[in-house]
Each structure stands twice: as C-alpha cells, then as structure tokens.
Amino acid sequence: MNILKEDTIAAISTPYGTGGVGKIRVSGPEAEIIVDKIFKMKKHKYLKDVDSHTVHYGYIIDKKISRLIDEVIVTVMRRPRSFTGENVVEIDCHGGIKPLENVLELLIKNGARMAEPGEFSKRAFLNGRIDLAQAEGIMEVINARTEKGLDLSVAHLTGKLSNIIEGLRDDIIVLLSHLEAAIDFPEDEIEGFNSKELGERINNIKEKIKTLLETSRQGKIYQEGIKTVIVGKPNVGKSSLLNFFLEEKRAIVTEVPGTTRDIIAEYINLKGIPLKIIDTAGIRETENLVEKIGVEKTRDSLNNADLVLMMLDVNQGITDEDLKVYDLIKEKPLIVIINKTDLPNKIDREKIDEYFLEHPIIWISIKEEEGLNELKDAIINEVFIKEINPDNEVFISRARHINALKRALESLDRVIEAYNNGMAYDFLTIDIKDSLNYIGEITGETVTEDIIDRIFSDFCLGK
Ligand SMILES: Nc1nc2c(ncn2[C@@H]2O[C@H](COP(=O)(O)OP(=O)(O)OP(=O)(O)O)[C@@H](O)[C@H]2O)c(=O)[nH]1
Numbered sequence: 053m054n055i056l057k058e059d060t061i062a063a064i065s066t067p068y069g070t071g072g073v074g075k076i077r078v079s080g081p082e083a084e085i086i087v088d089k090i091f092k093m094k095k096h097k098y099l100k101d102v103d104s105h106t107v108h109y110g111y112i113i114d115k116k117i118s119r120l121i122d123e124v125i126v127t128v129m130r131r132p133r134s135f136t137g138e139n140v141v142e143i144d145c146h147g148g149i150k151p152l153e154n155v156l157e158l159l160i161k162n163g164a165r166m167a168e169p170g171e172f173s174k175r176a177f178l179n180g181r182i183d184l185a186q187a188e189g190i191m192e193v194i195n196a197r198t199e200k201g202l203d204l205s206v207a208h209l210t211g212k213l214s215n216i217i218e219g220l221r222d223d224i225i226v227l228l229s230h231l232e233a234a235i236d237f238p239e240d241e242i243e244g245f246n247s248k249e250l251g252e253r254i255n256n257i258k259e260k261i262k263t264l265l266e267t268s269r270q271g272k273i274y275q276e277g278i279k280t281v282i283v284g285k286p287n288v289g290k291s292s293l294l295n296f297f298l299e300e301k302r303a304i305v306t307e308v309p310g311t312t313r314d315i316i317a318e319y320i321n322l323k324g325i326p327l328k329i330i331d332t333a334g335i336r337e338t339e340n341l342v343e344k345i346g347v348e349k350t351r352d353s354l355n356n357a358d359l360v361l362m363m364l365d366v367n368q369g370i371t372d373e374d375l376k377v378y379d380l381i382k383e384k385p386l387i388v389i390i391n392k393t394d395l396p397n398k399i400d401r402e403k404i405d406e407y408f409l410e411h412p413i414i415w416i417s418i419k420e421e422e423g424l425n426e427l428k429d430a431i432i433n434e435v436f437i438k439e440i441n442p443d444n445e446v447f448i449s450r451a452r453h454i455n456a457l458k459r460a461l462e463s464l465d466r467v468i469e470a471y472n473n474g475m476a477y478d479f480l481t482i483d484i485k486d487s488l489n490y491i492g493e494i495t496g497e498t499v500t501e502d503i504i505d506r507i508f509s510d511f512c513l514g515k
C-alpha cells in the first residue's frame with residue numbers, strides 16, 4: 053500500500069521546556085551512522101559495533117568545532133525489534149531547551165530529517181508493528197484524563213479493540229467465501245453453508261457491531277469528557293458554579309450582570325468522569341457588542357453540548373426569557389439548577405415542575421454550599437448509561453470508528469434487503485465486501501493513504 057520512506061528522521065520526543073531529562077528519537081536505516089558522527093562513547097568506538105538493545109554513556113560533540121554539547125545516555129534498538137520497526141537510536145540529554153535543540157540541529161546537519169508530527173507512529177504502522185486502532189490508542193493514553201479513560205486507552209493500545217475488529221472481519225470473510233463458493237458451485241452443498249441461515253448469520257454479525265456501537269457514548273464520555281454547558285440569565289451564578297467545581301477562582305465573579313463575556317472551558321474529574329465545564333455569557337438582549345458576541349457564542353456552544361446546566365436564581369424568579377432559553381434546549385440532557393436559596397424565594401415551587409417537565413430540578417446555594425452534592429449526583433445520573441456494563445473492557449470512542457461501524461451496518465442491512473428480495477448471490481457479495489472494507493478501516497487494513505496521513509498528523513511531534 054505504501055512505499056516506506058528510506059530516510060532517517062529525528063525529533064525531540066519530550067515536551068518543550070525544562071525537565072530532568074529530554075529525549076531525542078532517531079529512526080531509520082542510518083540512525084546509528086548519523087548518531088556516530090556526533091557521539092563520543094566512553095567504552096566503544098562506534099554504535100554500529102555494539103549489541104542491539106544496549107545503553108551507552110558518553111558525550112554529544114559538534115566535532116567540526118570541537119564543542120561539547122551535552123552528557124548523554126544513548127540506547128540502540130535495531131530493526132525490527134523497535135517501536136518503528138526501523139533502526140532506532142534514542143538520546144537522553146539533560147532536559148533543557150538548549151541542549152535538546154543543539155543535539156537535534158547536529159543530527160539534522162549530519163543527515164537526519166526533522167520528523168513530522170506522528171511520523172514515528174506512522175512508520176510503526178506502515179511496518180506492521182501496530183495497527184491503526186493501536187496507533188490511535190497511543191494518543192489516547194497520552195491524553196487520558198481519568199483512570200477509566202486510561203484503562204480504555206490501554207485496551208486500544210494493546211490491541212483488545214483490534215482483536216474484536218479482526219474477529220468481525222473473520223466472520224464476514226467466512227460468510228463471503230461460503231457465498232462465493234455457492235456462486236461457483238451452485239449444484240454442490242457447501243459445507244457449513246445453508247442459504248436459509250444466511251439472514252441469521254448476517255444478523256449475528258450485525259448484533260456484534262451494534263454491541264460495539266452501544267459502547268460509544270460511554271467511551272466518548274470517558275475519553276473526551278462530557279461537554280457541560282452552564283447557561284442562564286446574567287448574574288444567576290454561572291461563573292460561581294464553575295469556580296466551585298474547579299475549587300479555584302477561575303472565572304471572574306461580580307454582582308454586575310454581564311460579567312462573563314467569553315466562553316471559559318475547564319476540565320474537572322467528577323467521580324472518575326471527565327467533565328468539560330463551559331461557563332458562558334448570560335443570555336439576554338443586549339446592545340453591547342462584546343456581550344452580544346458572547347451571547348452568540350453561548351448559543352453555539354449549546355448546540356454541541358452533551359449536558360446543559362440551566363441556572364436560575366430564586367431571587368430573580370423565572371422570566372419569559374428563561375422559558376425561551378429552556379425552549380431551545382429542552383431536548384438535550386438537562387438539569388435545572390435553582391441557585392441562591394439563601395435569598396428570599398420568588399419562585400413558585402408548585403409551578404416549577406410544570407415549566408420544566410421531566411428534567412431534574414436541583415435547589416442550591418453556592419454561597420452557603422448547600423445542595424451541591426445532590427447536584428453532583430444528578431450530573432452523574434444524567435450522563436451515566438445504566439445498561440452498559442461499567443466493567444466492559446473495550447469501548448469505542450472515536451468518530452472514525454463509529455462511522456466505519458455504522459456504514460458497515462448499513463451495508464449489511466442492504467445485504468439482508470437484497471436477500472429478502474431474492475437477489476442473486478453475486479449481488480449480495482458487493483455489499484458484503486463493502487462492509488468488510490468499512491470494518492477494515494478501523495485497524496487500517498483497508499484505508500487510503502489520505503486517511504492515514506490525516507490520522508497521524510493529529511499526533512504530537514516526536515511521537
Ligand atoms: N446570595 C448568593 N449570591 C450568590 C450565590 N451564588 C453566586 N452569588 C453571587 O451572584 C453574583 C453573580 O455571580 P456570577 O457567578 O458572576 O454570575 P454569572 O451567572 O456568571 O453572571 P454573568 O457572568 O454576568 O452572566 C455574584 O455577586 C455572586 O457572588 C448564592 O448562592 N447566593
């Protein structure tokens with residue numbers, strides 16, 4: 053599918069900044085030869101003479117000007133037993149910006165090329181060291197925000213999802229080969245194939261795909277967090293709630309209505325679930341341009357919210373404006389929060405259930421810290437899907453995977469439809485092959501170079 057690039061790449065693999073150590077990774081056919089040009093070992097003369105998977109102490113030296121750059125540890129891992137499947141040399145420098153930049157520059161001067169983002173992982177994929185789902189798992193592990201999120205990412209990284217996908221592909225391949233045999237030898241009884249069972253077998257495969265798809269909402273929650281948007285009129289206490297969740301004074305809180313003008317988004321970990329809490333500009337008609345833009349942004353973020361916290365203020369009561377906002381969002385997962393219960397109540401407790409239908413209503417006072425645990429429980433309740441087994445090991449979470457599975461499902465639906473309409477077998481095989489291709493996109497079995505490039509360009513530099 054792809055022709056491997058024959059050049060040798062290098063990049064700084066640790067974060068930019070200062071730290072105890074910083075790592076530079078070099079990968080490609082010339083890795084050792086290039087590093088040999090700038091490395092002076094204590095014990096040996098050349099890296100190419102040392103055993104694979106050994107570690108060596110020495111100095112990086114700009115030999116042209118006899119300048120000593122850093123004291124380092126160098127690890128050699130020869131192909132194919134390396135992350136990329138190529139010759140890999142890793143240089144552990146002191147973790148400062150200057151030594152790392154200088155060493156990288158020297159490598160480039162001596163024949164290495166600066167790696168593109170994700171290029172090491174891409175080479176690992178192209179060399180068959182990992183499949184696409186595993187490569188994506190690497191990024192998920194790096195970005196994991198909760199313990200559960202980490203567990204799920206590691207399951208992707210170690211190939212647990214890939215195994216399920218391979219199992220699905222095998223099921224479809226067997227089905228396809230039986231069908232093709234039945235086409236080629238219409239008179240013969242094909243062992244293991246009974247045309248009456250065809251629909252049932254496809255349905256079995258469909259069920260497996262559906263089970264996987266059902267994990268996606270939960271999977272996304274664990275991995276990306278729940279986009280939780282706080283909305284309400286100015287001054288009801290939205291920013292105060294954000295600050296309470298963060299346990300710090302992140303957003304400005306004042307008694308002036310219209311304090312928050314821009315969107316503020318922060319992650320919190322609520323009982324193991326990552327919430328991306330978004331504080332917004334209070335919704336009201338306004339002539340102020342900045343506030344107007346803020347209100348527009350609020351409306352936008354409501355569109356992609358996974359959960360809305362609609363805030364009211366007992367002291368301001370419920371207005372037509374509140375009901376208008378509610379009308380926009382009532383189809384979403386939503387919790388109505390009534391804040392400032394420490395102040396005189398202008399809200400009719402009887403009427404409120406009528407207004408807000410089946411949505412949970414939680415009364416709180418941020419000032420007196422009342423009702424806040426109840427609110428946390430209500431949030432967990434709202435986002436947790438009970439039918440999913442929380443001990444499930446493999447969840448899917450990526451839009452790419454979800455789309456591929458959905459399209460595979462659609463293809464299989466077409467097979468069943470064609471089968472029920474008494475279409476010829478060779479007609480059925482077209483859609484079966486399609487479903488196979490869609491499933492194969494997940495692990496990268498069947499995927500175009502474009503998609504591969506796009507996936508790896510989202511990776512970080514040096515990974
Ligand atoms: N009495 C009382 N005051 C509160 C409570 N929660 C917040 N406040 C006050 O209400 C005022 C507005 O709070 P904010 O958090 O800035 O409200 P907001 O909804 O973000 O306001 P905008 O950004 O202007 O839309 C501040 O003076 C807060 O101290 C509460 O539970 N009780």
Ligand SMILES: [Mg+2]
Pocket residue numbers: 290291292303304311312331332334
């Ligand atoms: Mg605010």
